[in-house]
Amino acid sequence: MLIFSKKSDLTAHLTTVRSQKTKIGFVPTMGALHQGHLSLMQESLKNNTVTVVSIFVNPTQFNNAEDLAKYPRTLERDVEKIKTLSDSIIVYAPSVDDIYEGNTKSTSFNYDGLEFQMEGAHRPGHFDGVGTIVKKLFEIVTPDNAYFGEKDFQQLQIVKKMTEKHKLPVVIHGCPIHREPNGLAMSSRNERLSEEARDEAAMIYKILKAAKTKFEKQTAKEVSTFVTNEFNKYPNFQLEYFEIADEATLLPCKRKSKTRKYRGFVAVFINNIRLIDNISLN
Structure with missing residues (x-):
């Protein structure tokens, strides 16, 4: 397996393998890999000649220095997991300096308003970092x-949106959420949960599924009130937000339309660890 820590070495290698018939698939990650990440790699392996996986904890998308410091870094274990899929996957695991060249700052982006909703409202600057x-x-x-x-x-x-606005020649593929057996969405942050918290966090998906059922006959406001009340029953949860939004615009749903797709988004703390999840409501 090829592992590169310098972009100059990676680009030199990719130049040698690229041809008219070569397709390069890419899975960007921050490491602490789980089955959800591996499923993205499997999708790339199926549809491309070459697959590249990056492992890089990006400092510019963290607005909480403590969260950045605590983010799990498990490169050796990650490489072993990737090897279970294929020895041909190329890993790019750069340093901060290799990426940012001494200027670790975000560029400012305009995402036509997508950046002001939900995560953007609660994590200033996050999507500039992304x-x-x-x-x-x-x-x-x-x-x-x-x-x-x-x-x-x-x-x-x-x-x-960023790819479209900057006319970057790459096709973006969204892949389904992978869940643990209890329904908890797989996340690198789950590694920081105690066994008890991990079990209790299964309630997040149960509440989302109940919200989906209620959305068939109730208003967005009624469903949001239900979700808030449900989380209030569990003292270990602190609900940051629950939002029913249009999938395309991410704007909050005020009145349901049969021609639009909606999704329920949630961010919740359990034992001071922040978890996010979402569910299609149509």
């Missing part, structure tokens, strides 16, 4: 296809 790193990685890897999980659905829409 756009900065994804654009840099796309320019380094020059993939034909890139794969993102729908657990970060708002991020997926942001990346699609």
Whole structure:
């Protein structure tokens, strides 16, 4: 398995393998890999000649220094997991300096308003950091296809918008959320949960599924009130937000329309660990 820590070495190698018939698939990650990440890699392996996986904890998308410091870094374990899929996957695990060249700052992006909803409202500057790193990685890897999980659905829409506005020649693919057996959305942050908290966090998906059922006959406001009341029953949960939004615009649903697709988005703390999830409501 090839592992590169310098973008110059990676780009030199990709130049040698690229041809007219070569398709490069790319899966950007921050490491602490789980089955959800591996499913993205499997999708890339099926549809591309070459698959590149980046492992990089991007400092510019964290607005909480403590969260950045605590984010799990497990490169050796990650590489072993990737090897279970294929020895041909190329890993790019750069340093901060290799990516940012001594200027670790975000570029400012305009995502036509997608950035002001939900995560954007609660994590100022987060999506500037996301756009900065994804654009840099796309320019380094020059993939034909890139794969993102729908657990970060708002991020997926942001990346699609950034790619479109900057006319980047890469197709963005959203892939289904992978869940643990109890329904908890797979996330690198789950590693920080105690066994008890992990079990209790299964309630997040149960409440989302109940919200989906209620949305068939109730208004968005009624469903939101139900979700808030449900989380209030559990003292270990602190609900940051629940929002029913239009999938395309991410604007809050005021009145349901049969021609629009809606999704329920949630962010919740359990034992001071922040988890997000979402569910299609149509």
